[in-house]
Amino acid sequence: MSRLVVISNRVSAPTGEGGAGAQGGLAVALGAALREYRGLWFGWSGHRTDEFTGHIELQRAHGVTTATIDLEDQDVDEYYNGYANRTLWPLFHYRIDLAEYDRSFDSGYQRVNERFAETVTPLIDQDDLVWVHDYHLIPLGAELRARGLKNRIGFFLHIPWPPGRLLVSLPDHQKLVRSLLAYDLIGFQTREWLEAFRDYVVRELGGNLDADGTLHVGDRTVHVAAYPIGIDYDDFMEASRSPLAHQACNRLRESAADRKVIIGVDRLDYSKGLQERFTGYQRFLENNPDRHGELFMLQIAPPTREEVSTYEEIRDNLDGLSGRINGAFAEIDWVPVRYVNQGYDRASLAGFYRAAQIALITPLRDGMNLVAKEYVAAQDPDDPGVLILSRFAGAALQLKDALLVNPYSADEVSDAIKTALEMPREERIRRWRSMMESVRDEDVVKWRHDFVAALEGARIREPEPPPEGK
Structure with missing residues (x-):
């Protein structure tokens, strides 16, 4: 069985006795998955640093290995408090009246995703499965591909996906959605969010949908499906x-x-x-x-x-x-x-x-x-x-x-x-x-087994052909 590398915005090491303590449902679910698949959990430590260095703090506790990085104040303000939680969160929860659009948020979001990709890439082995989580890291798959990763990479969205009529209010919405096409597998909580994503891709990007849930957009092929999460x-x-x-x-x-x-x-x-x-x-x-x-x-x-x-x-x-x-x-x-x-x-x-x-x-x-x-x-x-x-x-x-x-x-x-x-x-x-x-x-064990099994079955990306004349 391949090792599982989980990447999420925050990393919360399991607290051991009594379950996951005050952790949220995502932390509980990922901790259980990593214990089963003997994997690595990478993300932001929640701490700030004066200057981003890419230093990785490795820890192992209660059967889970974590790798964390610190972010600068500007990163937190623009990426986390800004684009993730003042732009995407309200928009994806149908509150476009609360969504804020600021170019500095967008640039900070992109910068942190690039920093995640640059830092985690050396930790990923050739046969690893990579599982990226949630709206904070939508562009991460594309950034990993840009650094040469050919691994199977999956993405799961834990919040709703908005209907197209709301999503188009986001500046550069096509750029954001196209970055998702770098993944081999995209999972949603319900069929409603799944169908909203499919409709957008077909209508706005000219995609085609196969009966088995596979989307084709140009030379990109990605499987999309609903995987409702449960409790542990x-x-x-x-x-x-x-x-x-x-x-x-x-x-x-x-x-x-x-x-x-x-x-x-x-x-x-x-x-x-x-x-x-x-x-x-x-x-x-x-x-x-x-x-x-x-x-x-x-x-x-x-x-x-x-x-x-x-x-x-x-x-x-x-x-x-x-x-x-x-x-x-x-x-x-x-x-x-x-x-x-x-x-x-x-x-x-x-x-x-x-x-x-x-x-x-x-x-x-x-x-x-x-x-x-x-x-x-x-x-x-x-x-x-x-x-x-x-x-x-x-x-x-x-x-x-x-x-x-x-x-x-x-x-x-x-x-x-x-x-x-x-x-x-x-x-x-x-x-x-x-x-x-x-x-x-329909518990978290079924959720992670279903998603990881689908990711294991995803096609392996062939190396890009070299430019002509080289």
């Missing part, structure tokens, strides 16, 4: 049975004092629909005064991308909105919203999920959403909770027995909360069993 099921279930998880579950149950708990766990990001969620819960309280005191909403929302001004505005808005809800409805012995701006390790979250009768997961647009799957996995089979899930999350295509809602509709969210509270135990069990089957069978 076995690892999560182990974490959910840990003493830390039991402690967290008991802690929340005791503090709830027999009240029902609605839980939401999201990064503090406008794509997660947090303001709309709070508004939907507020509508429920307005429409159901007889339910006051019977339940509360626990929203865990650790800050993210704090150097981007848009995220400061989100935090300010949610601080105000949670305060207004509590001010309007709270009693001496009851507060309807518990709003927490800190992260928790996965074992503790598993305990919180199990203690909550309802999960309210309502992103406005999301590539997958692994929190929804973790909530399902954490439930008591004899008395499971109810998942309320946005129909705009990728997970909605797999978790069809959740209560699917339009997060923009406060009334729809309110009605779903009431339905969940009144749902008979037999129906909750039936819905949970169906979703649990999907979570168990």
Whole structure:
């Protein structure tokens, strides 16, 4: 079996006991893949340096070898805070009103991708499989090809791919998409994002699509497919049975004092629909005064991308909105919203999920959403909770027995909360069993096996013919 080289924007070495600690779903998934394939994980350390030198820090922990580089302040400002998170992130989440187009962002994005390619190329052996991740590194495949790599190289996008009518608002959108054609395999979370990419390539670049999902554009051939990501099921279930998880579950149950708990766990990001969620819960309280005191909403929302001004505005808005809800409805012995701006390790979250009768997961647009799957996995089979899930999350295509809602509709969210509270135990069990089957069978192991197997089967690029006369 070939070695696997994973390249992503950030590298998070696994923390060992209790799963991946406070790491996100991508870090958990890649750590598991690298342990299985004995590979190398390359990316940015998250640290800054006065001058980029290309120095690589190699470490090995918990079965994973990592190779990291530091970036200059200008790199972080233009590549990460700029093009990645102020241009591509909002655009790919359908928020063109928030997307910022600045040539310095574009140049910084290209420069860092070139630096990644220049630095990682000497680490890649001839037979390695190379797996590049996410919107930060779209041009990386083309940069690796420019440095002579003939390896099989795959790319996976963890966020949505926007429809063509939105993508064309991006300056040099054709240049960005053409750089993707340097990969042998491109993966998306859902068929919706896959079809949006195919449509763009056919309409804007004159591509042709084969029945097996292979795209042809000029002399370029690339296979594209959907590979929905899942949770690391076995690892999560182990974490959910840990003493830390039991402690967290008991802690929340005791503090709830027999009240029902609605839980939401999201990064503090406008794509997660947090303001709309709070508004939907507020509508429920307005429409159901007889339910006051019977339940509360626990929203865990650790800050993210704090150097981007848009995220400061989100935090300010949610601080105000949670305060207004509590001010309007709270009693001496009851507060309807518990709003927490800190992260928790996965074992503790598993305990919180199990203690909550309802999960309210309502992103406005999301590539997958692994929190929804973790909530399902954490439930008591004899008395499971109810998942309320946005129909705009990728997970909605797999978790069809959740209560699917339009997060923009406060009334729809309110009605779903009431339905969940009144749902008979037999129906909750039936819905949970169906979703649990999907979570168990469509886990991260299947995701990485399917993608890597497809990448292993990708054609090997022949060396470019030398120029005439040489």
